[in-house]
Structure formats: C-alpha cells, structure tokens
Amino acid sequence: MALRQTPFRSPRPDSYLPIPKPIHRGRARGLQLPPGPRSLILTLNFQKDTPGFLRQVRDEFGQIASFFLGRELFIAAFDPAMVNEVTVSKQKSFIKGVGFERMRKVLGTGLLTNEEPIHLRHRRLMQAPFHINRISGYARTMLDLTKKHIENWKVGSHVEVGPEMMSLTFDIVADILFGTDIKSDTKAVQESMHIAIDRIERTMLPGLEITDQIPLPYFKRFESAADRLHQIARRIVDERIKAGINRDDLLGLLLEARTNDGEKLTESEISDETLTLILSGHETTANVLTWTFAYLDQRPDLWRALTQEAAEILSQSESQDFAKILFTAPIVGSIFNEVLRLAPPVWVAPRRAVEDVLIGGIQIPKGAHVLISQYVTHRDSRYFTSPDSFLPERWGNDFEKTLPDGAYFPFGAGTRKCLGDQFALLEGRIIILEIARRFKLQLVDDFPKAQPRATYRPKGPVTMKVNGAQV
Ligand code: HEM
Numbered sequence: 245m246a247l248r249q250t251p252f253r254s255p256r257p258d259s260y261l262p263i264p265k266p267i268h269r270g271r272a273r274g275l276q277l278p279p280g281p282r283s284l285i286l287t288l289n290f291q292k293d294t295p296g297f298l299r300q301v302r303d304e305f306g307q308i309a310s311f312f313l314g315r316e317l318f319i320a321a322f323d324p325a326m327v328n329e330v331t332v333s334k335q336k337s338f339i340k341g342v343g344f345e346r347m348r349k350v351l352g353t354g355l356l357t358n359e360e361p362i363h364l365r366h367r368r369l370m371q372a373p374f375h376i377n378r379i380s381g382y383a384r385t386m387l388d389l390t391k392k393h394i395e396n397w398k399v400g401s402h403v404e405v406g407p408e409m410m411s412l413t414f415d416i417v418a419d420i421l422f423g424t425d426i427k428s429d430t431k432a433v434q435e436s437m438h439i440a441i442d443r444i445e446r447t448m449l450p451g452l453e454i455t456d457q458i459p460l461p462y463f464k465r466f467e468s469a470a471d472r473l474h475q476i477a478r479r480i481v482d483e484r485i486k487a488g489i490n491r492d493d494l495l496g497l498l499l500e501a502r503t504n505d506g507e508k509l510t511e512s513e514i515s516d517e518t519l520t521l522i523l524s525g526h527e528t529t530a531n532v533l534t535w536t537f538a539y540l541d542q543r544p545d546l547w548r549a550l551t552q553e554a555a556e557i558l559s560q561s562e563s564q565d566f567a568k569i570l571f572t573a574p575i576v577g578s579i580f581n582e583v584l585r586l587a588p589p590v591w592v593a594p595r596r597a598v599e600d601v602l603i604g605g606i607q608i609p610k611g612a613h614v615l616i617s618q619y620v621t622h623r624d625s626r627y628f629t630s631p632d633s634f635l636p637e638r639w640g641n642d643f644e645k646t647l648p649d650g651a652y653f654p655f656g657a658g659t660r661k662c663l664g665d666q667f668a669l670l671e672g673r674i675i676i677l678e679i680a681r682r683f684k685l686q687l688v689d690d691f692p693k694a695q696p697r698a699t700y701r702p703k704g705p706v707t708m709k710v711n712g713a714q715v
Contacts, residue, residue, distance in 0.1 A: 251352030251516065252456075252470045260359040261339055261598050264611040266450065267317035278319065278606050280309035295591055295619040295696050298322075302620050308604050314450045318613040319603070322624070324650030326604040327616045330595060331650070331657040337601035340660075341594030341613050342450045343698060349456065350440045350470040353513060354520025355663060364659060366517065369501040369509060371663070373421070373494045379666045380567030382420050386671050387561055389416050390678045399712045402688060404705035405537050409530040409675075410434075416671055417525035421494040422480065422518065429476050436476075437523060439469035444698060450613065477515035485511070494521065521664075528589035529668045531701045533675055534692075535587040536579060538706055539634045541687040546636065547680065549575050551713050554681035567670060576673045576680075578636035581644070584654035586634060588618035591700040593656060618654055619700065627651045684711040 256263070267275075280301060290297045290313060298320055301309045307323035321330060330338060339359050348357040355366055372378065393412045397403055414434065418426040426433070443456075443466040456463050484495055498514045509517070540547055553575045560569050571577075595614040600607060608614060623631040627647055628638065644652065655662035662668070679685070685708040692702035 249512075250471050250474050252349040252467050252474075254352065256345070256348075257353060257359075257362065259361055263339070263345075263596065264598055266613070267609055267611045268315050269312055269317075272312075272317050272609075275609055276607060277310040277317070278308045279305045280311040280320075281305070282311070286311060286313070293696075295617065295694070295700070298592070298615065298617050299620045299623065308606055313613075316450050316613060317609075317611075318615060319606075319608055320615045320617065320620075321603050322617065322620050323604055324621060324624070324627075324648045327621055327650035327653060328648075328657070329603050330614060330616050331593070331653070331660065334601055334603070335658045335660070337597055337599050338595040338614065339598055341596040341615075343444065343594055346444050346456070347698075349466075350444065350473060351520045351523065352474070352516035354516040356520050356524050365503065365507075366509065366513065367659070367663070369503065370494075370498065370517065373497055374663050374667060376666050379670055382667070383567045383570060383670060383674060384561065385420055386416055386674045387558070387678060389419060390675050394679060394682065397683065397710050399683070399710055401710050402707050403685075403710055405685065405708050406530070406534045406702060406704070406706045409533040410526065412675065413526040413530040413533070413671065414522075417522060421521055421525065423491050423493045423495065426480060426522070429480070433473065433476060433522065436469040436472045437527075439465055440473065441523070441527065441697070443469075473519055474515065477518045478511070480518060481511055481515045524662075525664055525667070527699055527701075529671055531589045531699050532580070532583055532587065532668075533672060534702050534706050536583045536672075536676060537679075537685045537708060538687060538692050538702065539583055539586070540579070541685070541691070541708070542634060546575070546579065547684055548714065550579065550676070550680040551684070554677040554713075558677055558681055570670060570673050570677075573673060573677070574640070575636070576676050578639035579676065580669065580672050581639045582634060582636040585622045585628065585652060586632075587694070587700050587702075588622060588654045589699045589701075590654070590656065590662075591619035591696060592617045619696075621650070622652060622654075624651065681713060683713055685709070686711055 301311065301320055302322045308319065308321045308326060310317060310319050312318065321327065340357065344357055351357045353362055355363065355370065358366060390412060393408070393415065414430065418430065456466060481495070484499065490496060495518065498509055498517055502508050540550070553573055557569055557573050560566060563569060593616050595616070597608050597610050597612045597614055599610050602608070603614070622628065625631045650657070655665040688707045688709055692704060692706050695701055695703035
C-alpha cells in the first residue's frame with residue numbers, strides 16, 4: 245500500500261540538513277565535556293521535573309553542563325551570553341532538537357517545525373499580518389471577543405480559568421487569522437489538538453518518535469488526531485479557494501503571498517501553516533494568562549491598581565491609538581512581563597548541533613543535543629533579585645533595557661523568534677485588563693503546581709471564585 249502523504253507519514257524534507265548522529269557515551273570518551281551529573285537515576289529526575297532538574301544542574305555544575313539521556317549527549321547552556329550565541333550569533337550551527345521531529349508529524353512544514361531553507365522563505369511570506377501596524381488593528385476584535393466570552397461569568401460563581409483562557413485565545417486566533425472558516429471546526433480541532441499536544445509533549449527523551457509506529461491504541465490515536473487536523477486544515481484552505489473569497493486575514497494573505505520572483509506557497513504548505521498558527525497561537529498565551537490570575541491572587545494591592553488602570557485604559561478603546569495606549573500601560577505590562585519570566589510558556593528550546601561549535605568558549609561536538617531554558621535563565625539572581633518571587637515592580641524604570649541579551653527571552657530570539665510576540669502581548673494585556681475591569685478572581689484551591697510539557701502549564705483547571713471588581 246502506498247504511504248499516505250500526511251505530515252505524520254511524510255519523510256523529513258530532502259532540502260533540510262540531515263539530522264547528525266547523536267554522541268553516545270562511547271563516542272564521548274576523550275571529548276572535553278563540561279561537568280554534569282552522571283548518575284543513573286538521572287533519567288528519572290529528568291522525567292519527574294525537567295525544569296527543576298535543569299535548574300539544579302545549573303546550581304551544582306555552573307552555567308554550562310553536560311549529561312546523558314537515553315545514552316545521548318546533552319549540553320545545557322544557561323548564561324545569557326551562551327543563550328545569545330545559540331539563538332542569534334551562532335544559530336546557523338543548530339537545527340531544532342528533540343521533540344520537534346514528533347511535532348512535525350502534526351504540523352508538517354509549518355514555521356515552528358520547518359528548517360532552512362524552507363523556514364525563512366515561509367517566514368518572509370508570513371510576516372506582514374504580524375507587523376505591529378497590522379496587529380494594532382486587531383485590538384478592538386480582541387476586546388470584543390473577550391467581552392463576549394466573559395459575559396456569562398457571574399459574581400459569586402466559580403470559573404475554571406485554564407479551560408476558559410484556552411477557548412478564549414483559540415477564538416481570538418481563529419477569528420483574526422482565519423475569519424469564520426474555522427468556527428464550525430472548533431470542537432474537532434480542540435479535541436484532536438489535545439491528543440496531539442499530549443503525545444508530542446509527554447517527554448523530551450530522544451528517539452521516541454520510533455514508538456509512534458507501535459500498533460497500540462495510545463499511538464494510533466496520535467496518528468488519527470494528526471490526520472484529522474490535517475484534513476480539517478486542508479478542507480478550510482480548499483473551501484476558501486473554491487469560494488473565491490478574497491478576505492484580508494492571514495489565510496487570504498497566505499493564498500496571495502508571492503516571493504519577489506513570483507513563487508507562492510503550495511496548498512499543502514498553507515494548510516501546514518494554518519495548523520501551526522492555530523497551535524502556537526493559543527496554547528502559549530492561554531497558559532501565561534492562567535498563571536497571571538493565579539499569581540495575582542497573592543497580590544490584592546496589585547489587583548486594585550490593575551482595576552484602576554483597566555478603567556482608565558479601556559475607556560479609550562475607541563481611540564485610533566488604542567493599541568499604542570495598551571502597549572504603554574505600565575501595571576498590566578509589568579505583570580505580564582513578570583509572569584512570562586516566572587512561568588514562560590516555552591520554558592526550554594531544544595537544539596541539535598549540526599557542526600562543531602564553541603558556546604561559552606566550550607567546544608560542543610556536532611550531533612550533541614543542546615538545551616537552553618527560559619525557566620532557568622530567567623531565574624538568574626545576578627539579573628533578577630529574589631528570582632523566585634513574583635515582583636512585577638522590578639520591570640519599572642526600563643528595567644528590561646538594563647538586561648544583557650539572552651537574560652530574558654520568553655519569545656526566543658534570532659530568526660526563530662516567535663512570530664506572534666506582539667500579537668500575544670497585545671492580546672494578553674487586553675484580556676487581563678478587561679477581566680480586571682469587571683471582576684476580581686480568587687483562587688479556590690492552593691496555588692497551582694506546574695505540569696511542564698512542551699509548554700509550561702498549570703496542573704488542573706485552576707478554579708477561581710468570581711468577585712465583583714473593587715476599586
Ligand atoms: C505568550 C505567548 C507566546 C509565547 C511565550 C511564545 C513563545 C515562542 C517561542 C519561545 C518561540 C521560539 C521557539 C524555539 O525557538 O524553539 C515561538 C515560536 C513561534 N511562535 Fe510563539 N509564543 C507565544 C504566542 C504566539 C502567538 C500568539 C503566535 C501566533 C499567532 C505565535 C506563533 C509562533 C510561530 C509561528 C513560531 C515559529 C517562528 C519561527 O520559527 O519562525 N506565538 N514562540
């Protein structure tokens with residue numbers, strides 16, 4: 245039987261650099277590796293709490309450390325200067341690392357999983373709708389959708405903030421980027437996304453993509469969820485083409501986009517980009533918003549200040565400069581920055597060295613897995629005093645400008661930097677302000693524990709009591 249050309253079954257594109265051979269323990273002998281833990285219980289600790297494990301490695305072994313997982317060499321680099329080398333100045337020495345091959349089975353050749361030369365070609369074609377001038381035009385729609393979403397919240401009732409934020413950010417990305425085309429598929433997309441994300445994210449151990457061929461229901465469901473998403477995305481694109489509608493949203497732009505020499509994206513590339521944006525455009529923002537309301541529960545003084553700011557800023561929602569006003573609102577801005585520091589939705593960026601490269605003056609051999617971690621570097625006490633405390637105040641007086649490159653990178657950096665950073669910053673501010681204008685949320689249970697997968701998400705639904713806003 246011929247292989248189906250779904251992303252799940254598609255081979256790695258020929259134009260990508262080949263994945264180099266891993267460095268197994270045997271091959272590593274004789275290499276000058278940075279220090280690091282070598283014990284056998286390591287894998288268990290890594291699996292149990294990967295961010296905590298990485299932090300402990302930094303604390304015990306320093307800013308660059310090595311260890312073996314699944315017998316393969318990993319180098320973790322934490323110092324801001326090293327982060328900058330991996331993401332910016334020496335980024336050509338790396339491809340995306342562990343976990344991304346599995347993600348490609350769902351997202352195909354979309355921006356997040358793509359490698360050069362395809363990645364940059366798509367990125368150039370897709371930049372326009374994410375330009376700050378265009379993003380600003382989305383502010384009103386983001387506000388209207390937020391209002392509609394919370395109109396059923398009743399004072400005195402309980403809301404599950406996690407799922408609420410997930411469906412709100414999904415509606416926003418679907419509406420703004422793909423118009424109405426996607427509305428009837430919301431449930432199917434969310435269900436399949438849930439299964440796919442769970443399988444992609446469950447673990448970062450290398451080589452697990454091989455297990456996806458095992459004919460057990462757990463793995464079969466992964467393939468059928470990926471295929472279903474692929475079919476929905478293909479149908480959305482086909483229907484738009486057949487209907488001949490020229491809409492000014494991202495899908496419209498992707499269909500029209502041409503490079504300077506007139507080249508365009510194929511339908512299958514457009515459908516992969518559609519899925520990529522749905523996935524990367526809502527889960528991350530939803531998680532950071534859920535953490536925001538949990539953290540704010542510790543700071544009633546901040547809630548009060550936020551409520552006042554909300555009244556002031558949102559009264560200007562009809563202004564031409566509404567987005568600009570939102571971007572300069574100090575309280576919500578500091579809160580969002582601080583939550584992105586402590587609970588960065590993308591908390592680790594796995595890479596693979598495709599050539600020997602010096603990072604922090606240490607020779608990293610071709611084939612090594614390299615990890616940089618927002619979670620760990622954002623907790624460096626040289627730059628963030630009381631690094632575990634939620635202190636939005638620290639972001640006053642242009643604090644961010646005083647940080648060295650690579651010390652704070654919730655959206656990554658270099659050519660793989662988040663395409664939707666301004667979109668997320670605007671959306672986050674609007675949702676926090678509109679909720680704070682109307683309500684005050686209060687945690688019903690203890691502060692949520694983290695359940696880090698590919699995104700740093702809170703465990704459980706994070707139930708909160710809805711109180712009326714108090715100024
Ligand atoms: C608070 C919310 C968000 C955070 C913290 C975040 C963070 C990130 C990070 C760290 C990366 C780089 C990953 C890597 O280097 O391996 C990334 C990539 C990306 N993000 Fe976001 N993101 C957020 C929201 C969004 C939104 C709203 C969109 C779209 C609407 C989006 C679209 C993308 C895309 C397309 C990429 C791949 C870019 C490329 O490789 O060219 N993200 N994001």
